Amino acid sequence: MTTSNQELSTQPAAAPASSGPAAGRHASSVNARRDGRLEKIAAGEFVPAEIHDSLRSEQAVLEIEKFNLWYGAKQALFDIQMIIPRGKVTALIGPSGCGKSTLLRCVNRMNDLIDSVRVAGQMRLNGDSIFASGVDVIELRKRMGMVFQKPNPFPMSIFENVVYPLRIDGERNRNVLEEVCERSLRGAALWNEVKDRLQESGLSLSGGQQQRLCIARAIASDPEVLLLDEPCSALDPLATGKIEDLIQELRGEYSILIVTHNMQQASRVSDYTAFMYLGHLVEYGDTPELFTNPRLKETEDYLTGRFG
Amino acid sequence: MLITLGGLGTILAVSLVCVFLLWVVVPLFLPSSLVPLSGASAGGGAPGQVVHAGADEYLRIGWVATADGSLTAYRLDTGEQLSRTALSHDGRPPSAMSFALRDGHVALAFGNLVQLGSIDFQTTFVEAAELPAELRELPVGEIATFGQGILERTAEGQFRLQQLRVELPEPAALKSDSEVALIDVSVSSKGTVFAALTRDGQLHLAQVTQRKNLLTGEVTNRLRSGSVQVELPAAGVPSYLKLAGLGDAVFLAWEDGLLQRFDTRNATRPELVEQVDLVETPEDKLTALAFLIGKTTLVSGDSAGRLRAWFRIKPDEAPTADGALLVAGHELPSMAGPVAFLGASSRSRMVAAASDAGQVRLFHVTSEHEVAERQAPDAAGAMHALTIAPKDDALLALAGDRLLLWSIDAPHPQTTWASILRPVWYEGYNAPEHVWQSSSGTDDFEEKYGLVPLVFGTLKATFYSMLFGAPLALLAAIYTSEFLHPRAKARVKPTIEIMASLPSVVLGFLAALFFAPLVENIVPQCLALFVTIPFAYLLGAHLWQLLPGPMAAYLGRFRILGMVVALPAGVGLAWLIGRPVERWLFAGDIKAWLDGQIGNGIGAWMFVLLPLSCLAVTWLITSFVTPGMRRYAGTWPRLQFALLDLGKLLAGCLLAAGLAYGLGATLDGLGWDPRGTYVGTYVQRNALVVGFIMGFAVIPIIYTISDDALSAVPESLRAGSLGAGATPWQTAIRVVIPTAMSGLFSAMMVGLGRAVGETMIVLMAAGNTPVLDWNIFNGFRTLSANIAVELPEAVIDSTHYRMLFLAALSLFVMTFFVNTIAEVVRLRFRKRAFQL
Ligand SMILES: Nc1ncnc2c1ncn2[C@@H]1O[C@H](COP(=O)(O)OP(=O)(O)OP(=O)(O)O)[C@@H](O)[C@H]1O
Ligand SMILES: [Mg+2]
Helix, strand or coil: CCHHHHHHHHHHHHHHHHHCCCHHHHHHHHHHHCCCHHHHHHCCCCCCCEECHHHHHCCEEEEEEEEEEEECCEEEEEEEEEEEECCCEEEEECCCCCCHHHHHHHHCCHHHHCCCEEEEEEEEECCEECCCCCCCHHHHHHCEEEECCCCCCCCCEHHHHHCHHHHCCCCCCHHHHHHHHHHHHHHCCCHHHHCCCCCCEHHHCCHHHHHHHHHHHHHCCCCCEEEEECCCCCCCHHHHHHHHHHHHHHECCEEEEEECCCHHHHHHHCCEEEEEECCEEEEEEEHHHHHHCCCCHHHHHHHCCCCC | CHHHHHHHHHHHHHHHHHHHHHHHHHHHHCCCEEEEEEEEECCCCCCCCEEEEEECCCCCEEEEEECCCEEEEEECCCCCEEEEEECCECCECCCEEEECCCCCEEEEEECCEEEEEEEEEEEEEECHHHCCHHHHCCCCCCEEEECCEEEEECCCCCEEEEEEEEECCCCEECCCCCCEEEEEEEEECCEEEEEEEECCCEEEEEEEEEEECCCCCCEEEEEEEEEEECCCCCCCCCCEEEECCCCCEEEEECCCCEEEEEECCCCCCCEEEEEEECCCCCCCCEEEEEECCCCCCEEEEECCCCEEEEEEECCCCCCCCCCCEEEEEEEECCCCCCEEEEEECCCCCEEEEEECCCEEEEEECCCCEEEEEEECCHHHCCEEEEEECCCCCEEEEEECCEEEEEEEECCCCCCCHHHHHCCECCCCCCCCECCEECCCCCCCCCCEECCHHHHHHHHHHHHHHHHHHHHHHHHHHHHHHHHCCHHHHHHHHHHHHHHHCCCHHHHHHHHHHHHHHHHHHCHHHHHHHHHHHHHHHHHHHHHHHHCCHHHHHHHHHHHHHHHHHHHHHHHHHHHHHHHHHHHHHCCCCHHHHHCCCCCCCHHHHHHHHHHHHHHHHHHHHHHHHHHHHHHHHCCCCHHHHHHHHHHHHHHHHHHHHHHHHHHHHHHHHCCCCCECCCECCCCCCCHHHHHHHHHHHHHHHHHHHHHHHHHCCCHHHHHHHHHCCCCHHHHHHHHHHHHHHHHHHHHHHHHHHHHHHCCHHHHHHCECCCCCCCCCCCCECCHHHHHHHHHHHCCCCCHHHHHHHHHHHHHHHHHHHHHHHHHHHHHHHHHHHHHC
């Protein structure tokens, strides 16, 4: 990502922040700006996150409580405490290596696959604990859909790709499968492009189509949360636009947690944005407010591209 | 650049190998020819009615015996008459004569007197001093007539004299007053037998057996003789009397095609056992009848030009008294006109036939193939005789007064594609068969070069070793790449790869000297292993589930130890159930059972049905029972669910066993007993042993390549599948394996290539019997082992030598084919992997 691009995108957002129409809030953010959090974080101190009030009114689909994670001896997440609101799009932003993907992967316990990982704390999906000892990980993952940075369609037909989550559940009814396939492909705004070639290989699609195919696959099993890890980073602007439109359409129907490096994208598609730094949640609030009027100087610096 | 050069060099080297193989093999299939050598006029004019003709092995002298009893020797290149002997007794010409194909044995009859003697060639060296002056200066390699023989100056400068030698001792009288009309003699290592038919229809037989007392060295002759009255048909005395090589049969044949066979194994009591019609229609006449070498196969020629070869077979239910049946095993390509003469080779199964019109054709009887054809020059006149020279290098014919000599250029008369690839009816076999047998103790043995048993052996070795090795290697690769901890895998993989570095000669040695004798005594236990080991693993996995959750999680890292324990547990279980299983399925004695002597076919069905029913039950359970169980018992406590799962396993095993047994019993009840097909008589060195040991050779290769292919599947696909809620097993089955399919396939192909070409293991452990038998308990001989065994003793450029090269070429083609498929698939796989 180029700095110029970021500056272009964040300047207009930062401008109203300095003009300060809301004095009280401005004052508090000015206060907050001075406490040098990033340095403290870097020095290993714990600093509580700045969480906007707007989140309190939201109903949580996912609750994260005092969540810590270690890769071996190295701690990658520190006391993350946040809720993901239901039916909304939540963006995770932060400099590279700050733990966004790690956090996202914890939600469907994909981190179990990594041997050295150790966690402490709790996560709850609609009230059900994710990390409690008796949890069936497979069942848990079925309640979520995940889309990765790089499109990863399976080397099988488009149809089979979409209905994969049902197949592994042992669904055989052709009618059900076809119906789900169409619904998911429509949901992923891919139906019109592929409806005549459902039996062709998923690999024959373009990169953007492949990513939408993966989204179709992720929503085929009607997930409670949709986890998107930089879904557009491998795509060109046009394909990115389509995916963003798609996320807009999915809003409301699905609760979406999206990791992105693209500030513009975060500001365009998300309702809430969380800013992370070195494994800490720094600031979390509703997107327009965070972008236009961050409470913390650090957030503003990041949004304006002064670091990261 | 260097790489290109290297690649081109490799291609060049491989092509050169191929070209070299072809270079040696192609002469097998080159057409043969008859080339005129000489055609001198016989000195003294055309001989009379020729009974027999012969030539010496240097093609210098030809001789002709005529019906009037004169024996004339000619110099073949000039036609000069060298000598003339009268075969007579008391001035009488012989009433019957017979001449053996080789060794020069002759039998003559004068009235009721029988004279057994010999006519052969004598080679002596003459001192120069004894020679007339003009011959002393004979240049090296030149020949000249000297006395009654031919003098040749050898390369060493000696004078070699070659002349016809006739030895006829005093005749002996038959116990009959009637004149002998037909006579034949056979000399074998057991002694001399002759048969004579007198005009009154008495068939006389006399056998002289020589016994040597091993202590005193004294030789005793024992004479056994007997006779039988032949009921002569209206046609009178037969035209031919032929005595088999071992003296065990006499054939009388009449001109109308009737042949009577007498069993003369007991010389004192000859017995008519069979009558056969040698011609097709009543109009046809039998015009020629001759033995092939070994005096077992008779070749008949008739007036329609038909040529057939007859020999005795021993079918299961022969209608004859001696249990043998004379059959027309071969039908040779017909002659244009009536067959006038037959001349058999004295060293191979070739026979030459001539028609009255002067058409001369040379056949190889066993392969039913015309080796060469030639027309006698018209100017020569009517044919009198035809004979193949002792070294099979020339054909001598008498036409008019001409001595026609053709050189036979047929180094490999018996090899045709049909004789190599199709069943061939060899003398003494009951039916056409695929046989490879390149050597034997006897002289008149026919080499049998059917490649099919060897190709079959190669396929059998490949099949059984892949049956054993491929699933094991594939499953191991899937396990280590998908389920095993990377750290453990880092140890396991090199260990398995070390297996590949075991020299195959060591493996073969182990298999032959340690493993084969060991397995022989514990066959039921070894068979039980195939069931108990998988069962032990499954049981172990289910028992593991019974552990309380936290404990299982804690012990998770020691899971591989559990697997290490399951193996000996399976072996122990096999040890325990081996005997009971033997009693239950194999009538208490598996070897006798395999021979088909005792018990029923259920056990044999179990060999195939048990794996199949296990697969069927697994499919049933995974697609119907398990989803249902998840739905109804998914929320049960862990222990309860694990118990249910264990119950499912045990029920499934019982079901599979029951299903297999039930089906096997049904099939057995229907009368199908598979013993004698894929299972059968136990041989110590067998395909089971080879399959197991060859596993050591193919498993590491298949394993390594498969593991690489599986590891090459992008991690993102696994993540995608797991993220969608698939279990690691589902991920492996539905995503990873299909993605890596072509890689797995090429791994199999490379393993297959290794199994096809493997030599030492099969050489040492497969018993090397070239039999066509799928029986897993029988041995086999592969192309590669055959080459290794026989090439050292094959004479360069002989048919045998070239056939071994053909075997090598076949092997080359097979491995090339397999590897090409593997490569093509691998390239496709690379392209697809590139897309991901
Ligand atoms: N498998 C792993 N083993 C050890 N450390 C890891 C592993 N994966 C990530 N980390 C470390 O954890 C930290 C967080 O990584 P993570 O991938 O979550 O960052 P991220 O915010 O997603 O970065 P990016 O924006 O570049 O994707 C990093 O310091 C990284 O080095
Ligand atoms: Mg990331």
